[in-house]
Amino acid sequence: MPRQLGDLEDAVMTRVWQWNRPVTVREVLEDLQQERSIAYTTVMTVMDNLHQKGWVRREVDGRAYRYTAVSTRAAYSAALMNEAWSRSDNPAAALVAFFGMMSAEQRQALRDAMRIVRPDLLGSSEPRTREEPDEDKREVADEGKHEPAHEAADEPSDEPTDEQAVDPADGAGPESGR
Numbered sequence: 073m074p075r076q077l078g079d080l081e082d083a084v085m086t087r088v089w090q091w092n093r094p095v096t097v098r099e100v101l102e103d104l105q106q107e108r109s110i111a112y113t114t115v116m117t118v119m120d121n122l123h124q125k126g127w128v129r130r131e132v133d134g135r136a137y138r139y140t141a142v143s144t145r146a147a148y149s150a151a152l153m154n155e156a157w158s159r160s161d162n163p164a165a166a167l168v169a170f171f172g173m174m175s176a177e178q179r180q181a182l183r184d185a186m187r188i189v190r191p192d193l194l195g196s197s198e199p200r201t202r203e204e205p206d207e208d209k210r211e212v213a214d215e216g217k218h219e220p221a222h223e224a225a226d227e228p229s230d231e232p233t234d235e236q237a238v239d240p241a242d243g244a245g246p247e248s249g250r
Contacts, residue, residue, distance in 0.1 A: 074151045077127075083107075084118050088128060089145040095137035 077085060087100050089141035119139055122128045147215040163207045174182065 074148065075157070076152060077148075080114075081122060082120050084122065085127060085141070085145070085148075087138060088141045092141075094131065094133075094140045096136050096138055098136070099169075104219070119155065 097116045101112050104110050123130050130139045229238040
């Protein structure tokens with residue numbers, strides 16, 4: 073699992089990710105110097121460390137190296153979120169707390185992402201056809217509900233359960249060990 077990048081490592085990787093091309097120590101140095109006073113050898117050491125840790129690959133170009141990111145910033149962020157979530161003693165509560173901290177833009181990004189991955193989560197390769205209620209309507213509908221979760225679970229729901237969402241004939245049901 074990845075550990076979080078330090079401040080200077082993150083500043084260097086931000087440039088490598090943004091530029092999305094092979095970069096030299098000199099290029100990163102010149103850009104960093106617009107924000108702070110920093111030595112060439114410091115940037116060179118950080119980039120070498122990032123190479124040793126597997127964040128960048130490098131190729132010789134004359135007397136210098138050109139560094140390229142091994143993965144994307146999105147993949148790095150996802151790995152950090154997954155690591156933090158997997159360390160929780162109550163993953164469901166951690167997710168609820170995380171969702172509660174999200175801005176409206178982040179919640180929309182989450183909804184967009186779920187539209188992309190949801191077919192795989194349901195064991196189908198076809199997109200869902202039923203429209204998801206939008207958040208404002210869902211919040212209004214939920215305002216009058218003050219029942220404990222265990223009581224509400226006994227009521228019928230129009231949402232498919234995991235068993236209903238997976239075709240048992242394909243062998244991918246709960247009994248399959250997935």
